[in-house]
Amino acid sequence: MTDWFRSWHGAPTDPKWLGIARKAGVAPGxxxxxxWALMDRASQADDRGSIAGYDADGLACFFGCDPxxxxxIVSxxxxxxxxxGGRLSNWEKRQPKREDTSTQRVKEYRERNKVGVKRDVTQCNAPEADTEADTEVEELSPSLPSEVRPLAPTERGSFLNPDWAPSDAAMALAxxxxxxxxxxxxxxxxxRNYWLSxxxxxxxKRDWERTWRNWVMTEMDRGGRHGKRTGSGVGNPPRGPTKSELNRAAMVEVLTGRADSRLSASASPSRWADGGPEGAGGS
Structure with a gap:
């Protein structure tokens, strides 16, 4: 028993499903x-290709239709x-005869390499009979063994996803x-608006989290909306005074005014004793 089965290009929109849907009186979907559920069952059956014993009630419940x-649809x-005859036609034709597990296929692939098969050198000059072997190598990709390293991510990076958001820690810092x-x-x-455009x-970018942190630091250098200044003096206009700051300023003005009044009162006798404004200049 294998853990996968093969489909074919154009299968989901094959016109024959329209005729089957029309005969069954159901939507094509x-x-x-x-x-596809029957194909999945046939792939897992001990007698691969057989759909005997399919669960009409279960499929109906899952796909939102009647048993x-x-x-x-089956009819x-x-x-x-x-x-x-209770089997998917051409199953053996559409599915490979090598109905082995991925481990077995990988083992055979390694055995072929041991006897000196170098496909990267001989593929362009290989005879037509070697096409099946090349196809088998390509078909290993759906179930690569754990020791086979996947291709590294592209060095060019990726565009920003419209739903991207910084991590909780990065947002908390911001x-x-x-x-x-x-x-x-x-x-x-x-x-988001900048990078999506x-x-x-x-x-x-290869690391959008780092790009976000750099963006936040740039905003801090510019002063954000809080009027913080950098060493170069570049920043947004400072925010207006708060209510508490206005109250303190008013209190200072009141106290300063009272102090000036007392100072003026204490200074008046000595000023006018010297002859007042006219005497200030001398006679």
């Missing part, structure tokens, strides 16, 4: 879904020749450094 409709598949949730959210919106190589 339901006919295709039931057909009678599932049976009608239509039989009329169309897709099912014959909230702290930028002065609150509102400013951090506003900065994130600017970040970028195209070409300039819009690709």
């Amino acid at each position: 339901i006919a295709v879904a039931v057909a 009678e409709q599932v049976d009608a 239509a598949m039989e009329e169309k020749g897709v099912v014959d 909230i702290t450094e930028l002065g609150g949730q509102a400013e951090a959210s506003r900065t994130l919106e600017k970040f 970028k195209s070409g190589k300039d819009g690709r």
